[in-house]
Amino acid sequence: RPRVLSGIQPTADSFHLGNYLGALRQWVRMQDTHETFYMVVDLHAITVEQDPKVLRQRTRVSAAQLLALGVDPERSALFVQSQVPEHAQLSWVLECLTGFGEASRMTQFKDKAAKQGSEHASVGLFTYPVLMAADILVYQADAVPVGEDQRQHLELTRNLAQRFNQRFGKTFTVPEPHIPQGTAKIYDLQDPAVKMSKSASSPNGIIELLEDPKRSAKKIRSAVTDTGREIVFDRENKAGVSNLLSIYSALTDRTIADLEAAYAGKGYGDLKKDLAEVLVEWVTPIQQRVQSYLDDVAELDKVLARGSEKARAVSAETLERVFDRVGFLPPA
Numbered sequence: 001r002p003r004v005l006s007g008i009q010p011t012a013d014s015f016h017l018g019n020y021l022g023a024l025r026q027w028v029r030m031q032d033t034h035e036t037f038y039m040v041v042d043l044h045a046i047t048v049e050q051d052p053k054v055l056r057q058r059t060r061v062s063a064a065q066l067l068a069l070g071v072d073p074e075r076s077a078l079f080v081q082s083q084v085p086e087h088a089q090l091s092w093v094l095e096c097l098t099g100f101g102e103a104s105r106m107t108q109f110k111d112k113a114a115k116q117g118s119e120h121a122s123v124g125l126f127t128y129p130v131l132m133a134a135d136i137l138v139y140q141a142d143a144v145p146v147g148e149d150q151r152q153h154l155e156l157t158r159n160l161a162q163r164f165n166q167r168f169g170k171t172f173t174v175p176e177p178h179i180p181q182g183t184a185k186i187y188d189l190q191d192p193a194v195k196m197s198k199s200a201s202s203p204n205g206i207i208e209l210l211e212d213p214k215r216s217a218k219k220i221r222s223a224v225t226d227t228g229r230e231i232v233f234d235r236e237n238k239a240g241v242s243n244l245l246s247i248y249s250a251l252t253d254r255t256i257a258d259l260e261a262a263y264a265g266k267g268y269g270d271l272k273k274d275l276a277e278v279l280v281e282w283v284t285p286i287q288q289r290v291q292s293y294l295d296d297v298a299e300l301d302k303v304l305a306r307g308s309e310k311a312r313a314v315s316a317e318t319l320e321r322v323f324d325r326v327g328f329l330p331p332a
């Protein structure tokens with residue numbers, strides 16, 4: 001089985017529907033076909049300022065959501081990045097192989113630093129892509145599911161792996177991008193020209209998995225649509241309706257064509273009302289499961305401790321080889 005690694009940041013009170021339909025659903029599915037390593041990336045989170053109490057809470061809530069959505073700690077290694085020290089240790093070695101100019105070309109840093117004012121951007125934000133390379137390479141991952149925004153970082157990861165292998169002898173697997181089947185890009189409900197996002201969407205544009213389902217239902221019923229009446233998928237001219245159809249299709253596994261046929265002659269109101277119900281039925285049991293994980297934090301922490309043990313069984317071995325190859329003394 002090919003090995004896959006992916007992570008998500010604990011930087012919001014809740015995951016949103018775009019996170020689930022665009023990424024996390026595939027995490028769950030890949031457990032059937034891959035050897036899976038999934039982590040909550042708190043080291044990445046602190047590249048921008050975090051409140052310590054909030055970060056700790058969000059890390060647990062993130063893990064609880066992953067479990068509730070179907071990440072199975074028996075089949076996957078599910079862990080928290082900071083609990084596996086090899087990430088940061090390998091990152092240092094890779095930083096020393098990364099050119100300053102090379103790192104400076106990472107467009108995500110440029111975008112994020114521009115938003116914060118470059119005086120305020122941390123060096124950690126600058127070296128973020130190198131830590132991401134370490135995350136991947138320390139597990140010898142064959143594949144990494146990546147969206148468009150992470151492609152450049154994966155390219156850097158591949159370059160660093162090849163560079164290390166050339167200089168010190170074959171040590172790392174060079175990972176391939178994995179474009180998972182059946183991911184949906186979800187758009188903002190109030191502005192369907194832009195994607196649903198935790199940093200950019202207005203409260204009414206984003207469906208949070210942990211918000212009151214009644215509130216989610218209301219957001220769907222008041223989603224922006226066009227002035228026409230026909231329920232057909234047409235991203236160009238009917239972005240709002242198309243977005244609702246994508247969500248509906250993803251949550252029910254009904255095809256878009258099937259939905260178009262079912263709603264022929266009906267109005268936008270009918271579509272929204274039904275989708276609101278579908279969403280509430282889907283999310284309610286998920287919220288109950290999240291709550292039950294959070295009701296027993298000691299047990300949740302144990303699950304994560306077992307996950308990091310599984311992860312370390314692989315990461316420690318890679319790091320030992322790396323340290324040896326670069327000329328460090330054996331472990332003291």
Ligand code: ATP
Binds near residue numbers: 019186
């Ligand atoms: P930010 O605004 O801070 O970038 P975000 O809402 O884009 O946050 P991320 O934490 O960047 O969320 O993304 C986590 C995962 O969810 C990534 O794999 C990303 O590709 C996916 N994702 C995020 N938003 C969407 C969306 N609207 N549709 C599909 N996938 C999405």
Ligand code: MG
Binds near residue numbers: 197
């Ligand atoms: Mg994003």
